[in-house]
Amino acid sequence: MPNAGFESRHVIEQEISHFRRTHPDIEVNLEILPWSQAWFKLIQAIKEKNGPDIIQVGTTWIATLGYLGAIKRLENRNIKPGLFHHTLFEQCQCFGHLWSLPWFGEGRVLYYRKDFLEAAHCTTAHIESWAAMKECCAKLKRLHAHGPDIAPFAFSNQKEQGLIQDLSSWIWSQGGDFLATHNKRPWLESAETKEGISSFADLIATKSISRLSLEQNAGEVTEKFFQNDSYAFLMASSWPHHVYLNPASKRYIGAKNAQRFGITLIPGGPAGRYNFAGGSALAISNFSHHATEAYQLLEYLTDKESQQRYCSNINMLPARNDVSIKLSPSPDIQAVFEQSIINHGRSFPAHPLWGSIEQIIVSGFAQSIHDFMKSNCDKELFFKNIAEINSEIDYILTIFGE
Amino acid sequence: MKDLLHSISGNFLYSNGDIDKVLSVNLSLLIQHFKFDRAAVFLLDDKQINLTPQKIVTVYGEMEGEGENLFHVSRGSTFSVALNQGKPVICAGKPEYSICLPMTANKTKIGILRLDNIFSQRRIKSSDTKDLIAVAELFGFGINGIQTHQHLHHQVTKLTTLSHIGQAFASTLKLSEILESAIGSLVKDLGYDRAQLFLLDETTKVVSENISIDFRGTFRTVDMTGGVSPLIESLMYETKPSFLTRKFSTNLIGYVPIKYKSKRTGLLIVDNLFTRQPMTDYDLAFISILSDQLATVIENARLFERVEKLSITDSLTGLFNHQYFYERLDEEITRANRFTNPLSLIMLDIDLFKNFNDTFGHQSGDIVLTTVSKIIQKNIRSIDIAARYGGEEIVIILPETDLNGALRIAERILYNITTQEFKMTNDQLAHITVSMGVVSYPHDAIEKSDLVHKADVALYWVKHHGRNAAKAFRECKEL
Numbered sequence: 011m012p013n014a015g016f017e018s019r020h021v022i023e024q025e026i027s028h029f030r031r032t033h034p035d036i037e038v039n040l041e042i043l044p045w046s047q048a049w050f051k052l053i054q055a056i057k058e059k060n061g062p063d064i065i066q067v068g069t070t071w072i073a074t075l076g077y078l079g080a081i082k083r084l085e086n087r088n089i090k091p092g093l094f095h096h097t098l099f100e101q102c103q104c105f106g107h108l109w110s111l112p113w114f115g116e117g118r119v120l121y122y123r124k125d126f127l128e129a130a131h132c133t134t135a136h137i138e139s140w141a142a143m144k145e146c147c148a149k150l151k152r153l154h155a156h157g158p159d160i161a162p163f164a165f166s167n168q169k170e171q172g173l174i175q176d177l178s179s180w181i182w183s184q185g186g187d188f189l190a191t192h193n194k195r196p197w198l199e200s201a202e203t204k205e206g207i208s209s210f211a212d213l214i215a216t217k218s219i220s221r222l223s224l225e226q227n228a229g230e231v232t233e234k235f236f237q238n239d240s241y242a243f244l245m246a247s248s249w250p251h252h253v254y255l256n257p258a259s260k261r262y263i264g265a266k267n268a269q270r271f272g273i274t275l276i277p278g279g280p281a282g283r284y285n286f287a288g289g290s291a292l293a294i295s296n297f298s299h300h301a302t303e304a305y306q307l308l309e310y311l312t313d314k315e316s317q318q319r320y321c322s323n324i325n326m327l328p329a330r331n332d333v334s335i336k337l338s339p340s341p342d343i344q345a346v347f348e349q350s351i352i353n354h355g356r357s358f359p360a361h362p363l364w365g366s367i368e369q370i371i372v373s374g375f376a377q378s379i380h381d382f383m384k385s386n387c388d389k390e391l392f393f394k395n396i397a398e399i400n401s402e403i404d405y406i407l408t409i410f411g412e
Numbered sequence: 413m414k415d416l417l418h419s420i421s422g423n424f425l426y427s428n429g430d431i432d433k434v435l436s437v438n439l440s441l442l443i444q445h446f447k448f449d450r451a452a453v454f455l456l457d458d459k460q461i462n463l464t465p466q467k468i469v470t471v472y473g474e475m476e477g478e479g480e481n482l483f484h485v486s487r488g489s490t491f492s493v494a495l496n497q498g499k500p501v502i503c504a505g506k507p508e509y510s511i512c513l514p515m516t517a518n519k520t521k522i523g524i525l526r527l528d529n530i531f532s533q534r535r536i537k538s539s540d541t542k543d544l545i546a547v548a549e550l551f552g553f554g555i556n557g558i559q560t561h562q563h564l565h566h567q568v569t570k571l572t573t574l575s576h577i578g579q580a581f582a583s584t585l586k587l588s589e590i591l592e593s594a595i596g597s598l599v600k601d602l603g604y605d606r607a608q609l610f611l612l613d614e615t616t617k618v619v620s621e622n623i624s625i626d627f628r629g630t631f632r633t634v635d636m637t638g639g640v641s642p643l644i645e646s647l648m649y650e651t652k653p654s655f656l657t658r659k660f661s662t663n664l665i666g667y668v669p670i671k672y673k674s675k676r677t678g679l680l681i682v683d684n685l686f687t688r689q690p691m692t693d694y695d696l697a698f699i700s701i702l703s704d705q706l707a708t709v710i711e712n713a714r715l716f717e718r719v720e721k722l723s724i725t726d727s728l729t730g731l732f733n734h735q736y737f738y739e740r741l742d743e744e745i746t747r748a749n750r751f752t753n754p755l756s757l758i759m760l761d762i763d764l765f766k767n768f769n770d771t772f773g774h775q776s777g778d779i780v781l782t783t784v785s786k787i788i789q790k791n792i793r794s795i796d797i798a799a800r801y802g803g804e805e806i807v808i809i810l811p812e813t814d815l816n817g818a819l820r821i822a823e824r825i826l827y828n829i830t831t832q833e834f835k836m837t838n839d840q841l842a843h844i845t846v847s848m849g850v851v852s853y854p855h856d857a858i859e860k861s862d863l864v865h866k867a868d869v870a871l872y873w874v875k876h877h878g879r880n881a882a883k884a885f886r887e888c889k890e891l
Contacts, residue, residue, distance in 0.1 A: 044465065053687045057603075057627050074686065078628060230490070260531065366664055366685045374660035402657040408643045409656065409665055409681060411608075411624070411634075 021323040028319075029310045036303045049365065056080040061295045063304035067110055069101040069288050070358050070368065076109040077362035081293040082301065084108045097355040098329045102291050104360035111312050112329030114321050115289035116247050117350030118175055121235065124272045126160060126242040129153055137243075140183060140209050140277045147218035150242050161220035163213060164241035166228040167379045174358075174372050175286035176245045176276075181206035182356055183279030188371060189359040189403075196403035198371075198396050206279070207396060208389070214379065215387040224379060236263055236271070245276060248337060248347050252325045273343045275354055287355025289326065327351050363410055367403050374399035413543050416445050417550060424554030429565070431558045435467035438554075442527065442547065443471055446540055449531040453515075453551065454491065455523040457662065458692055463491055463524060471531070491524050500545060502536050511536045513548035517556035525551050570698050573601045578705055587713040591623050592631055594706045598682055599625050602698065605686045609670075610636065610644055611678040614714060619644065619678075627686070648679045653700045655691065656681075662690035668699050672707040680706070726800040728778060729785035737799035737807055741860055744797075744811050748853055755853040756818030758808040759867035760788070760825070763845045763879040765804040776836040777804075780844055787828045792821065807867070815852035815884055822848045822882035830880065845880035847871055849888075856885050 019042050026038045041062065043051055049071070055061030056078060067075060075081045085108045091099050098112035122137060127146070130153045136146035147162040167173065181187065186203025189196060197203055213219045220241060223231045228246075235244040236254040244250070253261050255268045262268070276285040292311060294304045310316055314333055321328040322335045327348060337347045358364055378395035385391050420438050427434035439451040452468040494501040494512040502508045510528035514521065525548045529536065577597040584590060591609055598607035608624035619640040624632050647656075647667050656665035665683040669676065680703045684691060724736035732740070741757075748755040762768075762784060769777040781804060788798050788806060797809040810818050826846060834842045849870025857863040866885045873888035874881050 044468070050687060050689065057687075078686065227491075363685050365688055366661065369662070369664075369688060370657065370660045373662075377660065399660055402660050405643060405656050405665065406661075406685060408641050409608075409683060410685065411622075 021320065024323075025311060025316055025320050028316065029307060033303075033306060033310075036306065038307060056297070059297050061297055063295055063298040063300045064307055065293050065295055066113065066290050067293050069098075069112075069291060070364055072102060072109050072291060072293070073104045073360035073364055074362045075293065076104055076107065080296055081109050082296050082298075084111065084294070087305065093332065094329050095327070095331050095352050097287055097351055097357075098289060098291075101287075101289075101357050101360075110291035110293035111308060113290045113292050113311065114317075114324065114326035114329055115287055115351045115355070116326050117287045117347065117355050118179070118245055118247060118276055118285040119346055119350050120274050120276050121244045121246060121250065122272050122274065123239075123242045123270055125270045126150060126153070127272075134272075134274060137274060137277055138283075140180060140279050143243075143277050144209075144212065144216075144218070147213065147216065147242075151216075151218065160240060160242060161217065161223070162242045163219040164223040164231045164235050164244045165219045166226055166231045167224040167376050168227040172228050172246070173375060174368060175288070177207075177210060177375060178356070178358070179245070179276045179285050180210040180279075182284035183277070183281055184209070185279075185281035187359070188367070189361060189407075193359045193361045194407060196400045196407065198400040198403070202281070204393065204396070207393075209279075211382060211387070211389060211392055214382060215389075221383060224383065236267075248325060251338060251343070251347075273338075273346050275346055275350060283354050284356045285350050285354050287351045287357060289329070289351075291329075363406055366406055370399060370402045370406070374402070413445075413546075416441060417546065420547065420550050421554065424550075424557060427554075427558055429558055429561050431555065431562075432467065434554070434558070436469060438551070439467060439469040443469060446527065446544075448527045449529045449534075450527070452526045453523060453555070454526065455555070456495075456521055458690065460521055462662075463495075466523070491526075494524055495521055500541055500548075502538070502541075508535055509533050511541070511544065513544055515548050515552035515555065517552040520556065522552045522555050522559075567694060570602060570694075573597070574698060574701055577601065577702060581705060581709045585713050585716040587710065587717060590706075590709050590713050592625075594702065594709075595623060595625050595680075596631070598699070598702065599627050600629070604682045604691075604695075605684045607680070607682045609678055609680050610640065610648065611710075612648070612676055617676075619648065644679065647681075648676065653696045653703075655696070662688075663692070664688060664690065666691050666696050666699055668696070668703040670703045670707045670710070672711045677707050677710050729781055729800050729806075731785050731789075731806065732797060732799040734799060734801055737797065737801065737809070738860070740797045740799075741809055741864075744809055745853060745860060745863075747811065753812045754814040754817075756810040756813045756815055757851050757853070757863055757867045758810065758818060758822050758825075758882070759801070759849045759851075759864070759871045760806045760808070760822075760846050761848075761871055761875070762804040763847055763875075765844075768842075768844065772836045772838070772840070772842065776834075776838075776842075779836065780834055783832065783834060784829055784844075784846070787832060788825055791825050791828060807864070815850065815855065815886075818850050818852065819882060819884060822850055826880070826882055847874040847879045848882035849874060849885060850882060851885045 022040060026040060029038065052061065052065065065081070089108065089111065094112050095115065098115045102108055102110040102112055120137060127136070130146065130149040132146040132149055136142045150160065150162040165176070181203050184202045184206035186200055186206045187197050190200065223241065232244065232246060232250050235241050236250060251273060253259050254263050255271060256262060275283060277283065292308045294301055294308060298304050311320070312329065314330060317328040317330050317333040318335060321333070325337060327337065328335060336344065338344045358368065361367060374395065378392055378399070381395060382388065382392045419441055423434050423437050435453050439453065442448060442451045450468065450470045453466045454463040455466045456463055490501050490512050494514045498514050498516065500511055500513045502511045509530060510526065513525045515523050515525050527544065577594070580593050580597070581590060591611070595607040595609050598604050606624065606626040608622060610619045611621045612618065613620035619636045622634040622636050648669060650667070650669050653666065653668040655663040656667055664685055665681065668680045670678045670680055680699060682699050724732055726733045744755055747753070762780065765777065768780065785798070785806065788808065792798060792808060795811055799807050801807040810821060826848065829844065829846050834844060836842055849867045851857065851863055851867040851870065853863055856866050870883050870885040870888050874883045
């Protein structure tokens with residue numbers, strides 16, 4: 011799957027050619043699939059008891075593939091968990107087994123405009139918690155009334171994975187979650203989850219989140235955040251940093267503009283400061299006829315040298331904690347990217363049907379936010395929709411029956 | 413331009429249904445002809461709500477993804493505007509280096525053709541717009557043709573499979589085989605992720621069983637007599653097939669209540685919760701056809717089971733009949749031999765039954781026989797076989813049971829019968845006793861007839877030694 015846009019083939023091909031030098035007897039055929047088609051193609055291959063020997067898996071896929079018996083357990087391979095960042099290694103385990111090895115990780119962070127914050131007399135303390143941020147947004151809006159044409163928060167409400175990844179920060183920070191009772195029941199209607207959702211909805215109601223950005227896709231919103239003076243805050247992965255704030259990038263916005271942007275951890279709440287941490291892991295197909303060779307490649311890709319090279323090329327945090335790559339020339343930003351995974355990273359519940367549940371949450375929230383805006387921010391209607399999302403998840407869990 | 417249009421339409425015409433390949437070729441042609449950096453096709457789903465990137469080609473070659481997933485068309489994004497207004501939109505930042513063109517066919521929205529100069533950041537030439545509209549129209553018709561072809565091919569395959577499944581139903585009358593064959597076909601032949609069937613008990617009208625299978629291929633049967641979720645209970649009484657999660661998910665779970673004439677038989681649920689491939693109304697129609705067939709074969713199989721049961725059952729006592737006893741004794745002896753398991757036999761006779769009949773009448777005698785049979789059935793396991801051997805004689809086969817185990821069962825039966833009060837037709841209360849002979853295979857006999865004979869001998873030994881007791885053959889040697 012692509013990890014660095016269209017350059018990913020070149021990067022992984024480079025790793026494979028390194029591997030071939032030390033393992034000339036093992037042939038490696040590479041197939042790169044778009045993320046949008048990868049799941050379907052992979053599951054079709056599993057249905058036919060077929061597929062690749064070694065698979066790059068999104069961290070939210072592991073529970074499904076493990077449940078289906080599509081990937082091999084790795085606990086008998088004498089793997090040292092201490093070599094990997096705990097958050098990433100945890101994501102590779104479920105149902106009491108180790109199903110994959112972490113490859114690289116990526117967290118969500120908050121991008122902000124230093125100049126806007128300064129003009130509104132806000133400090134970084136204002137963006138440490140959602141409660142303080144509310145106040146900061148209000149100050150920014152007052153600033154808008156007398157000067158620049160800005161809305162505090164840019165947030166895309168298109169049906170993309172980023173929507174739920176970002177929303178989860180509000181929910182987790184209040185102690186809420188998506189599922190509970192050992193993942194057997196939906197948890198969107200719990201007081202804590204509703205509190206998190208409510209504090210997000212308040213930002214829309216007070217126009218602290220830009221209505222225009224809600225209607226645009228994430229790409230357009232990100233482009234506007236960095237290219238125009240439209241917004242003060244944006245939640246995203248490390249990708250925009252490498253595209254817009256990196257002098258080596260074709261789309262670098264220039265040193266003068268770049269210094270206006272700051273990057274920090276996503277704000278927290280009473281239950282803590284959390285952000286979604288994803289990434290990719292490597293697993294061996296249970297239908298592989300070359301499991302030994304596949305494991306050799308897996309070992310190679312997770313060894314120190316390969317991790318150093320590969321993660322530097324794709325600008326992602328290596329899964330190994332004894333490998334360090336420069337994600338940013340600024341030590342502060344480097345620390346934010348690392349902490350967003352190591353100390354504040356959290357993942358979605360490990361449920362075999364998480365993909366379907368996630369689809370309902372993404373689709374349901376996108377619709378609920380849309381209806382909320384159209385209804386002049388009717389919170390009762392908003393939570394009625396949340397109750398329906400909760401019911402649909404409950405249907406899935408009931409039909410699953412395990 | 414004429415040559416370009418000719419090539420594009422030719423490629424669609426001879427694509428042989430391979431949408432991936434033809435889009436790759438045709439998008440590359442656009443890049444070459446118009447000197448774009450990138451060309452992409454985004455297709456609308458069946459509900460005309462979501463746009464998914466289908467193929468992205470760049471000047472450097474095929475692009476293997478760009479982190480974009482789904483786009484909702486009802487909101488104000490560039491794609492939505494282009495689709496909903498039906499005209500090209502030049503867009504995205506400054507300079508305007510990208511154009512989105514709606515693709516339609518016969519007034520049906522197909523998707524978006526997006527062309528851009530994202531890498532070189534060159535403006536889109538407005539002079540190209542007219543030609544690009546023609547190209548997008550051609551793409552719309554071409555893609556629509558392939559989609560229609562694929563859809564028809566899919567339906568024909570499913571109809572053929574349905575016909576084969578119908579034929580398979582006719583090959584057996586055994587209910588469990590029919591149920592497994594039906595839900596197995598939904599997964600193995602029709603390609604759904606999972607199928608499950610909830611079956612209503614004919615007498616109690618509550619869900620008694622759940623049989624399910626997913627694409628890993630293992631059947632799972634769960635006894636549901638402990639209760640079923642309110643959701644399943646409510647779906648059972650729905651009047652027509654439908655999708656379960658309709659508002660926010662894309663038809664991943666379909667259900668069909670199974671009815672024979674107006675009688676509810678069960679509920680069939682099919683889902684694509686792993687592949688996340690939405691089901692269509694056609695899928696629901698196929699599942700409904702299958703469930704109609706299934707309702708009929710379930711009814712036939714149950715009828716057959718009833719007839720079969722009648723032919724092996726004694727009508728008065730509900731125990732098995734004499735013929736069935738000998739058939740099962742053969743089978744159980746063979747099984748005991750194969751696994752070197754013990755096997756025991758109890759021969760039971762109601763003491764002084766003739767006198768009882770003479771005193772209280774034959775109807776009261778029938779009450780005694782029926783009650784004794786019920787007591788026996790309550791005190792044996794489901795794998796044991798109790799049969800009416802003749803008159804007031806009852807025989808019990810106890811597989812995997814040695815002599816001591818059989819004697820314990822016999823004593824338990826004896827106790828429960830002798831402590832039972834029998835209410836006669838004249839409301840008078842009476843007590844009865846029984847005598848039992850117990851034998852064990854292979855210790856007491858190897859031959860079937862010899863085993864029965866020795867149980868009978870032990871029974872008559874008890875009769876001659878005071879009745880109201882159970883005795884092992886090997887303890888009656890003086891006879």
